Amino acid sequence: MSYKIEMKDQIMTFTIDRPEIRNAINDEVMVGLEELIKKVHNSNPRVVIITATGSRAFCSGGDLSVFHELKTEEQAYPMLKRMSEVLYSIKTLPVPVVALVNGAAVGGGCEIATACDYRLVWEHAKCGFIQGTLAMTSGWGGATYLFETLQHDRALKMLSDANALSAEQLFEMGWATKVVKDQADIDEFFQTMKKIRPEVHRAYKEVAIRKWRLNGLKDRVEAEVRRCAELWAKDAHHEAVNDFLTKPKK
Numbered sequence: 712m713s714y715k716i717e718m719k720d721q722i723m724t725f726t727i728d729r730p731e732i733r734n735a736i737n738d739e740v741m742v743g744l745e746e747l748i749k750k751v752h753n754s755n756p757r758v759v760i761i762t763a764t765g766s767r768a769f770c771s772g773g774d775l776s777v778f779h780e781l782k783t784e785e786q787a788y789p790m791l792k793r794m795s796e797v798l799y800s801i802k803t804l805p806v807p808v809v810a811l812v813n814g815a816a817v818g819g820g821c822e823i824a825t826a827c828d829y830r831l832v833w834e835h836a837k838c839g840f841i842q843g844t845l846a847m848t849s850g851w852g853g854a855t856y857l858f859e860t861l862q863h864d865r866a867l868k869m870l871s872d873a874n875a876l877s878a879e880q881l882f883e884m885g886w887a888t889k890v891v892k893d894q895a896d897i898d899e900f901f902q903t904m905k906k907i908r909p910e911v912h913r914a915y916k917e918v919a920i921r922k923w924r925l926n927g928l929k930d931r932v933e934a935e936v937r938r939c940a941e942l943w944a945k946d947a948h949h950e951a952v953n954d955f956l957t958k959p960k961k
């Protein structure tokens with residue numbers, strides 16, 4: 712199985728479990744995330760954690776060994792749309808969602824982390840919207856969420872630079888909620904959360920969801936998906952992906 716879903720002490724944890732391919736997202740992981748969303752609505756945890764196996768990567772984005780077969784806009788759009796709906800559902804879960812960034816979060820992996828409410832980033836992790844290096848934009852809603860998260864110039868620069876930033880840089884710019892160096896740092900974050908009753912956390916999450924419903928977040932995500940699908944179909948993107956897939960083995 713490419714993922715795990717566990718519930719302990721009212722904390723539901725989703726773990727991407729494809730470390731050999733840096734926890735890239737394929738159809739099976741998408742199915743798992745869709746299952747997570749249903750479980751959260753049915754079992755009412757106090758908090759959700761999204762993380763991954765190992766320490767090399769949180770998520771390296773879409774699995775290019777699979778998605779490179781999508782050539783046209785019409786072929787790419789359904790995959791982008793499906794994952795954008797997964798991330799919108801995660802964004803609007805009625806409980807706090809924490810990305811425990813255990814390693815590199817790049818491309819769509821950075822989008823997943825940005826769709827979460829909080830980002831606890833291990834000090835060695837590097838994260839970035841590197842889609843620009845593939846001659847395209849984010850395509851799962853991540854850019855839309857980033858403009859909801861950071862001050863405008865920092866969001867636009869993170870997207871346009873298309874590079875991976877250090878945990879300290881991510882904290883300074885306001886993307887990382889906390890840089891963590893050990894389990895104690897993580898435990899401290901959740902201990903603080905546990906001091907307040909779950910219904911208070913849910914009520915404040917409702918305030919954010921109301922804002923997003925009023926400011927057209929879903930429509931803005933759809934426009935991002937459509938634009939990405941257009942760029943996806945161009946030769947420059949296919950050539951960049953091919954370069955990645957044919958790079959010499961380390």
Ligand SMILES: CC[C@H](C(=O)O)C(=O)SCCNC(=O)CCNC(=O)[C@H](O)C(C)(C)COP(=O)(O)OP(=O)(O)OC[C@H]1O[C@@H](n2cnc3c(N)ncnc32)[C@H](O)[C@@H]1OP(=O)(O)O
Nearest residue numbers: 732733735771772773774775776815818819842849850851
């Ligand atoms: C689908 C659209 C989506 C979006 O933006 O909306 C996307 O995310 S597009 C995909 C964008 N992601 C990338 O371009 C990331 C590519 N990967 C990397 O930059 C690195 O692998 C990194 C930084 C995540 C980790 O580097 P590290 O040196 O630790 O590992 P390797 O690069 O040697 O990778 C190990 C092994 O995994 C394969 N790999 C890694 N990422 C992907 C991926 N996203 N898709 C497919 N395969 C991936 C890599 O090729 C290596 O394979 P091997 O056969 O062992 O050489």
